[in-house]
Amino acid sequence: MKIAGVLGGMGPIATIDLLNKIVKYTDAKKDSDHIHTLVDNYTEIPDRTAYILGQGENPEQHLIDSALKLEAMGASFIVMPCNTAHYFYEKVCGAVKIPFINMIDEVAKELNDIKKVGLLATKGTYKGHIYENIFNRYGIDVKIPPIDMQEIVTDLIYRVKEGKDDIDQVPIDQVLDYFSSLGIDKIILGCTELPVAFRRLEIEGEFLDPTKILAVSTIKLIGKKIKEC
Structure with missing residues (x-):
């Protein structure tokens, strides 16, 4: 069975919103009809906008570490509910062997x-x-x-x-x-x-x-x- 990995924490409200929508839009009659999901609510990832604007720490390695963690936990693919973090998509995608869906x-x-x-x-x-x-x-x-x-x-x-x-x-x-x-x-x-x-x-x-x-x-x-x- 496939498992979805969520690279989250950017921010936690947005991560919860994605999870709520996954549940809401899944046609399910019982618990087992829903999706097996692994979530890394990694709130310590440095602010993406601050870095892009030249004012903060580079979050790239943090994003890679989270993706690798999800892969090691058994995720079949990764999704990331943060638009700005997709600035680093190619580097993160290249660090894992599983698919990384580009939002x-x-x-x-x-x-x-x-x-x-x-x-x-x-x-x-x-x-x-x-x-x-x-x-x-x-x-x-x-x-x-x-x-x-x-x-x-x-x-x-x-x-x-x-x-x-x-x-x-x-x-x-x-x-x-x-x-x-x-x-x-x-x-x-x-x-x-x-x-x-x-x-x-x-x-x-x-x-x-x-x-x-x-x-x-x-x-x-x-x-x-x-x-x-």
Whole structure:
């Protein structure tokens, strides 16, 4: 039987969100119908954005160590619910012998004929061109907000990470209105804290949730059926 390995802890709320979605979207009637999952909730991995911006410790070896641990524990493949950490994807992938599913690539496959999207993400994801580097292969144009609006997105992300209850004070509508002014109605919630924030804020729209997409891909790779929710 296949076992999914989750390289987590970035942050723990995002990791729990992925696990919840794996359970939610698995068509299961009993415990044994669900997925056997190994999780390394490695919260000590240094901040990915800080490193990409030249302000922090390189998390690469920590990510490799976690992947190797999951492999040694018996994981059949690895998934990682952190968009920014995919900056290090190639190095981590090269360090293990089992498949490492690229969440960004899974999102691109989901877009089908859509050729222009907006991206809400960390400054590290923006600066590292994490989405653009993959989406360009699919002919998809990625639009990002201006610097002042990136600060708004960052504020929302880190308030979720810090467990704050005042996320409704963040003017994220300004960023959504900016994308609307560009004629963009498909927006990627490109940080795994953002689906959590949007759910709490009850914001509705044409959003792509990479965490959900990764959860569904995980279920399919295990060979289980998807439950429509």
